[in-house]
Amino acid sequence: xxxxxxxxxxxxxxxxxKAVSAEALHGFGIARWIERVTGDRLTVEEGALYPxxxxxxxxxxxxxxxxxxxxxxxARYYRLTPEGSHELDTxxxxxxxxxxxxxxxxxxxxxA
Amino acid sequence: xxxxxxRRRLREEMEHHIVELKDQLEREGLDPHEARDEALRRFGDPxxxxxxxxxxxxxxxxxxxxxxxxxxxxxRRMVRDPFxxxxxxxxxxxxxxxxxxxxxxxxxxxxxPLPFEEPGRVVHVSQTSPQGRSYSISExxxxxxxxxxxxxxxxxxxxxxxxxxxxxxxxxxVEGRRVSHTFFPILGIEPLEGRVFSAEEDRFGGATDVALLxxxxxxxxxxxxxxxxxRTIVLDGTxxxxxxxxxxxxxxxxxxxxxxLAPNPDVYRDDQRLEAxxxxxxxxxxxxxxxxxxxxxxxxxxxxPESNDGWGASVESARDWLVGERLTRLGGLLTGAxxxxxxxxxxxxxxxxxxxxxxxxxxxxxxxxxGAGRPRLLGQLAVEGxxxxxxxxxxxxxxxxxxxxxxxxxxxxxxxxLGDAALDAPVLGVALGAAVLTVxxxxxxxxxxxxxxxxxDVLRNASTARYDAGRRLRDGLVVVQFALAVTVVCGAGLxxxxxxxxxxxxxxxxxxxxxxxxxRLPQERFNQGMREEYLRGLRDEIRALPGVTAVGATTAxxxxxxxxxxxxxxxxxxxxxxxxxxxxxxxxxSGAYFEATGIPLLSGRVFGADDQAAAERRVANPPVxxxxxxxxxxxxxxxxxxxxxxxxxxxxGRQCEVVGVVGVARDERIDVExxxxxxxxxxxxxxxxxTVLVRVQGxxxxxxxxxxxxxxxxxxxxPAIEPTAxxxxxxxxxxxxxxxxxxLTLFGVVALILAAMGIYGVTAFSVAQRRRxxxxxxxxxxxxxxxxxxxxxxxxxxxxxxxxLGVAASLLLTGFLESLLYGVSATDPATFASVPLLLGAVxxxxxxxxxxxxxxxxxxxxxRSE
Numbered sequence: 001x002x003x004x005x006x007x008x009x010x011x012x013x014x015x016x017x018k019a020v021s022a023e024a025l026h027g028f029g030i031a032r033w034i035e036r037v038t039g040d041r042l043t044v045e046e047g048a049l050y051p052x053x054x055x056x057x058x059x060x061x062x063x064x065x066x067x068x069x070x071x072x073x074x075a076r077y078y079r080l081t082p083e084g085s086h087e088l089d090t091x092x093x094x095x096x097x098x099x100x101x102x103x104x105x106x107x108x109x110x111x112a
Numbered sequence: 113x114x115x116x117x118x119r120r121r122l123r124e125e126m127e128h129h130i131v132e133l134k135d136q137l138e139r140e141g142l143d144p145h146e147a148r149d150e151a152l153r154r155f156g157d158p159x160x161x162x163x164x165x166x167x168x169x170x171x172x173x174x175x176x177x178x179x180x181x182x183x184x185x186x187x188r189r190m191v192r193d194p195f196x197x198x199x200x201x202x203x204x205x206x207x208x209x210x211x212x213x214x215x216x217x218x219x220x221x222x223x224x225p226l227p228f229e230e231p232g233r234v235v236h237v238s239q240t241s242p243q244g245r246s247y248s249i250s251e252x253x254x255x256x257x258x259x260x261x262x263x264x265x266x267x268x269x270x271x272x273x274x275x276x277x278x279x280x281x282x283x284x285x286v287e288g289r290r291v292s293h294t295f296f297p298i299l300g301i302e303p304l305e306g307r308v309f310s311a312e313e314d315r316f317g318g319a320t321d322v323a324l325l326x327x328x329x330x331x332x333x334x335x336x337x338x339x340x341x342x343r344t345i346v347l348d349g350t351x352x353x354x355x356x357x358x359x360x361x362x363x364x365x366x367x368x369x370x371x372x373l374a375p376n377p378d379v380y381r382d383d384q385r386l387e388a389x390x391x392x393x394x395x396x397x398x399x400x401x402x403x404x405x406x407x408x409x410x411x412x413x414x415x416x417p418e419s420n421d422g423w424g425a426s427v428e429s430a431r432d433w434l435v436g437e438r439l440t441r442l443g444g445l446l447t448g449a450x451x452x453x454x455x456x457x458x459x460x461x462x463x464x465x466x467x468x469x470x471x472x473x474x475x476x477x478x479x480x481x482x483g484a485g486r487p488r489l490l491g492q493l494a495v496e497g498x499x500x501x502x503x504x505x506x507x508x509x510x511x512x513x514x515x516x517x518x519x520x521x522x523x524x525x526x527x528x529x530l531g532d533a534a535l536d537a538p539v540l541g542v543a544l545g546a547a548v549l550t551v552x553x554x555x556x557x558x559x560x561x562x563x564x565x566x567x568x569d570v571l572r573n574a575s576t577a578r579y580d581a582g583r584r585l586r587d588g589l590v591v592v593q594f595a596l597a598v599t600v601v602c603g604a605g606l607x608x609x610x611x612x613x614x615x616x617x618x619x620x621x622x623x624x625x626x627x628x629x630x631x632r633l634p635q636e637r638f639n640q641g642m643r644e645e646y647l648r649g650l651r652d653e654i655r656a657l658p659g660v661t662a663v664g665a666t667t668a669x670x671x672x673x674x675x676x677x678x679x680x681x682x683x684x685x686x687x688x689x690x691x692x693x694x695x696x697x698x699x700x701x702s703g704a705y706f707e708a709t710g711i712p713l714l715s716g717r718v719f720g721a722d723d724q725a726a727a728e729r730r731v732a733n734p735p736v737x738x739x740x741x742x743x744x745x746x747x748x749x750x751x752x753x754x755x756x757x758x759x760x761x762x763x764x765g766r767q768c769e770v771v772g773v774v775g776v777a778r779d780e781r782i783d784v785e786x787x788x789x790x791x792x793x794x795x796x797x798x799x800x801x802x803t804v805l806v807r808v809q810g811x812x813x814x815x816x817x818x819x820x821x822x823x824x825x826x827x828x829x830x831p832a833i834e835p836t837a838x839x840x841x842x843x844x845x846x847x848x849x850x851x852x853x854x855x856l857t858l859f860g861v862v863a864l865i866l867a868a869m870g871i872y873g874v875t876a877f878s879v880a881q882r883r884r885x886x887x888x889x890x891x892x893x894x895x896x897x898x899x900x901x902x903x904x905x906x907x908x909x910x911x912x913x914x915x916x917l918g919v920a921a922s923l924l925l926t927g928f929l930e931s932l933l934y935g936v937s938a939t940d941p942a943t944f945a946s947v948p949l950l951l952g953a954v955x956x957x958x959x960x961x962x963x964x965x966x967x968x969x970x971x972x973x974x975x976r977s978e
Contacts, residue, residue: 027125028132046129050122071135075128076121 005041012044012052014091017061017084024067026075027053053078061087182495189496200461203869204504206862207457207550209511212543214450216516217523219539220532222435222443227362229300230391235398236433237267237388237405242422242691248384251375253412253420257388260408263401264390268295269373271386272673274801275347276632277369278829280333285632285833288347288369295373296358298391305330306341306356313355313372320374323352328361329368347371348634349829362529363434381419389430402427422691441931442852449603449859452596454550456866459589461500461554463873493559497551505547509535512543522854524847587910590874594914595921597867598951602922604860605943606929606936607853613935614846620777621670622710623842627812628669629819629835630803643796646827653822654806657815662807664705665794669803670779671841680790682746683757683767693761694745697780697787702794706774708805714740716754716772719793723771727793733757735793737772742788760790768792782845783934801833812837852932867914867951868958875907876962903963904956911955915948922947 007015019030030053031044056062061084067077080088130151137147190197225231238246239253249257249269258267273288293314296303304327312318323345325334334340344351347369360367373386392401405425413420432440513535523530631650633643651663668674679693687693703719705711716737723735736758738746743753753770760766778786794802808815816835823832879886882903889899926938936943 026128026132028129031129032136046126050125050129054118054122073128073131074124076125 005038007042007044011095012048013056014088014095015044016049016052016056017080017088017091020062020078021080021085021088024077024079026067026069026077028075030078056084060084178491179495182492183499185492186496186499190499199869199873200465200500201504201507203457203460203866204500204547204550205508205511206866207453208504208543208546209508209515210453210859210862211450211546212508212512212539213515213519214446215542216512216533216535216539217519217530218443218447220534221529222439224529224532226431226434227301228430231431232429233392234299234430235264235390235392235401235427236430237390237425237427239384239409240424240426241695242689243695246426249386249388250381250384250419251373251379251386252377252381253384254386254388255375255377256412257405257408257425260411261390261404263393263396263404265393266294266298267388267390268292268298269375269386269388270295271373273371274630274632274833275369275371275634276349276829276831276833277345277347278349279344279346283829283831285630285831286329286368287366288371289364289367290371290373292373292375295389296360298389299363301358301360301363303356303358305338306354308356308358309372314374316374316376318372318374320372321350321352322355322372323347324370325354325357326361326364326368326370327357327359328365330357333368345369348632349637350634362532365529365531381416387433390427398427398429421689441928445603445852445928445932446855449600449856452600453859453862453866454546456593456596456863456870458550458553459593460866460870460873461550462556463586463589463870463877465554490559493555497555501544501547501551504551505544508543508547509540512539522851524844524851586874586877590870590907590910591914591917593867593870594911594951594955595918597863598915598918598947599922599925600856600863601860601951602918602926602943602947603929604853604856605947606926606933606938606940607849607856609940609943610933610936611846611849611853614782614849617778617782617935619779619782619842620711620775621779623670623838625808625810625812626708626710626838627806627808627815627819627835628803628838628841629806629823630669630801630833631823631830632801632833633830634800640796643799646830647796647802650804650823650826653826654804654819657808657818657822659809659815660806661809662704662707662805664708664805664807665702665802666705666805667700667794667799667802669805669841670709670777670838671782671845672803675780677787678790679761680742680746681759681761683759686759693759694742695787696742696790698790698792700792700794700799705791705794705805708807709777709779710807711777712775714773714775715752716770718772718774719791723793724795727795733767733769735771736760736768737774737791738770739774739776739789739791741776741786742790743770743773745788758790782842783849805838812839849932849934864951864954868954871907871911871955872958872961874910875903875959876965878906879903879962879965900960900963904959907959908952908955911952911959915951915955918951919944919948 015034016030019025019033025033027046027049031046031049034042034044053062053064057064057078061081062078063081064076064078066074069075134144134147134151137150138144142150226234228234237249237257239249240246251269254267254269258269261267269292271290273290274285275288276283277286278284291309293309293311296308301308303324306324308324309322313320313322325340330336330340340354341356343354345354346352352371358370360370375386390401392398402425405427409420409423409425413423516533516535520530520533631647633646638646647665651665654660654663668676676698678696678698680696681687681693699705701719702724703721706713706718718737719735727734738753738758746758747753747756753773756770757767758770760768774791776786777789780786806812806815806819816837819835820832823830886899886903889902922944923939930938
């Protein structure tokens with residue numbers, strides 16, 4: 001329960017884009033998906049989520065449309081655009097690069 | 113609400129999110145209602161986020177829109193959390209209203225300049241006895257002081273008078289003053305109609321048959337008729353021409369008529385009955401005037417040693433004389449107490465604001481994430497504060513109007529200008545200023561944290577044990593509050609104990625069953641024989657009334673304004689100088705006085721009819737009666753004073769024979785050890801206005817109507833002046849201590865409430881922060897008592913620190929109360945033991961409520977709340 005992790009600054013856009021890369025989701029669905037795949041360790045704040053969605057859409061990395069949910073509610077669904085897919089790849093490459101670098105440093109043996 | 117499509121979309125999305133969240137919570141087991149609340153709580157207010165975005169800067173319209181939105185938002189938040197809102201508002205209203213009420217009274221009574229021209233230059237001159245006490249001035253001395261002085265532009269004197277006014281409605285005694293013709297010019301009081309007195313009218317033996325009406329009396333009795341000038345009124349049977357109307361009511365409320373003083377230079381120099389005032393000449397200081405007067409007094413002491421030996425003079429500002437040290441001191445006390453209140457209210461409101469902020473942690477972080485920058489949040493805080501100040505200010509005005517009314521009704525009658533207290537512009541200003549200041553001070557803490565970007569840190573990290581700035585601040589505020597509350601309550605406790613002591617003072621006589629009244633027998637109409645005849649007749653009539661057991665006469669009633677004094681010595685050890693005589697108070701009384709008042713005769717006898725006649729004829733060694741205290745002072749070896757001689761210093765060192773010793777009667781001031789007392793036989797020659805005391809079986813008040821009609825039957829031009837039960841007089845003498853006590857007790861209660869609110873707020877806050885921890889503990893099977901102790905401990909620790917600090921502060925401060933206390937030490941152990949206990953109990957209660965609530969938390973919910 002206490003193993004909750006904080007969202008690393010600057011990664012929200014990437015996580016959101018990843019969440020909608022496979023299928024279109026609404027905001028709540030995006031938040032739930034992230035929680036589910038991280039075993040409830042990572043929570044996305046709603047207050048940050050929606051501004052992020054709108055920002056990404058403005059840059060044309062996401063597109064959105066109103067749809068009905070399976071339970072018949074009206075909700076805004078987001079999906080990744082081809083440009084967004086490209087951006088996600090870029091972000092992911094950059095992230096993995098820096099994550100690798102960080103790990104190298106932390107695991108380095110010997111003299112400091 | 114008109115929204116652009118972008119905002120509408122955002123709002124709809126968020127509403128959808130909340131609905132989904134609620135569904136999820138329901139699936140997790142909350143009932144639908146709870147689920148909705150919880151979803152909203154977690155998410156905050158979608159309406160508001162919709163309005164957040166980045167505002168277009170620089171447009172007035174946008175600013176107004178935003179302001180409107182902020183006000184609406186602040187209002188909604190108050191409504192949504194009625195308990196906290198009420199608590200905050202109530203705290204503010206109490207603090208602000210108390211401040212404004214006290215200010216209105218202190219302003220009217222103490223601070224506002226006297227209603228004179230250049231009031232700072234007006235001084236009061238008095239004579240000082242060889243023992244250093246201040247006394248009034250005699251007529252010849254006043255004449256000499258006025259003729260010889262070089263420090264003043266002019267001097268004037270005032271004497272007391274309660275003439276019977278007839279010819280206007282029923283004959284009635286009215287409050288009056290005899291004044292010099294220079295009196296009103298010195299004060300700069302211009303007549304509304306006609307003129308003031310001329311020098312000729314103020315000359316002894318001159319054309320003194322004139323009078324001035326006070327404005328109030330003129331309006332009340334004469335319908336403000338300007339033609340009253342030139343009319344004749346009858347005072348004590350003497351016709352007097354009204355020469356003018358003066359606006360004197362603000363300085364001397366209740367005084368209806370003014371007559372010329374016309375000082376007689378040839379009466380006794382030691383008959384000190386005048387109050388002298390003067391206006392400092394340009395460039396002359398109070399000190400210079402004082403030495404001038406002292407020098408004149410020294411010369412008079414040489415010229416008239418038999419009366420003036422050793423007597424000096426003193427000069428003080430008229431303000432000190434009219435307002436008095438007691439009022440100034442009480443004013444200071446009240447102002448101090450109210451200052452403490454505002455501080456307490458600040459602390460409470462500040463805490464409550466922080467608590468509210470904590471409840472909104474998530475919402476705040478959402479808002480800041482949404483791009484509402486610090487200026488925006490500060491603006492929101494400011495709007496909320498302004499709204500709070502406005503509401504509290506408005507609400508407190510209602511309380512203030514009511515409070516002033518109550519104080520004027522229950523306050524002692526002798527506070528000049530108390531009636532002037534009103535909800536006027538300065539008071540409005542103070543109320544609003546206090547409200548704004550309090551909110552500013554209270555908001556300073558959250559605002560400072562916010563400006564440093566730490567508010568969220570503070571609020572978020574609060575559940576950790578880290579000792580952060582916000583917590584230190586809140587704790588400090590609670591400690592200060594308790595310290596202040598202890599101080600105020602200790603003061604109230606001391607005054608209350610003092611008041612109880614006063615009530616239990618052994619008076620030495622029986623006030624129950626006695627009615628007193630006075631009759632006015634002016635010299636112009638009544639010679640000695642007529643007075644004797646009148647009073648004897650009246651006494652017999654009253655005695656015939658059912659239930660009356662004794663009828664006595666005296667020159668000065670118990671607890672009256674008049675407290676005549678003199679100096680005596682044993683004739684066989686008569687000192688050369690007046691300093692060495694013993695100061696005493698004296699009364700001239702009839703033999704039945706002792707029976708009427710119930711003062712016990714200890715040895716010898718009371719006055720008989722022969723004594724009175726003897727005193728009248730001024731025989732050698734006229735009889736006197738002394739009280740036990742004087743007997744012990746003059747004959748300390750226990751000799752029987754009856755039959756011994758003593759010398760009565762004034763007038764002219766007469767020897768008198770002691771015929772009786774009576775018990776000590778505390779009939780002047782209840783809170784001061786009585787001076788030794790000497791009684792002379794009542795004589796018919798000298799007393800214009802004797803007081804008659806009637807002892808009756810049963811209710812003395814019930815006798816009053818019968819008394820009034822008996823007196824009027826005896827002579828229709830002579831009314832009974834103020835027939836009053838002595839018990840009422842006694843209540844009036846403790847009106848001041850009672851008033852101080854009531855005010856401070858009220859303050860104490862308010863301080864307790866404020867302190868309780870403070871500790872409640874802080875405990876509730878810590879419970880809100882530790883929900884999760886408490887939930888875990890309960891889930892792990894912690895005993896309820898353990899959890900309660902956990903929550904109580906911090907609040908109680910703060911309260912204890914505050915109480916300790918407050919006791920220390922009180923011990924330092926109560927010295928100021930010393931002069932208001934009777935029979936209780938300013939460090940009374942009982943008070944200082946019980947007040948901390950009381951506050952401890954209040955603290956425990958205030959902390960127990962949130963602690964109890966913490967226990968009733970559903971562990972599941974508590975765990976989820978993070």
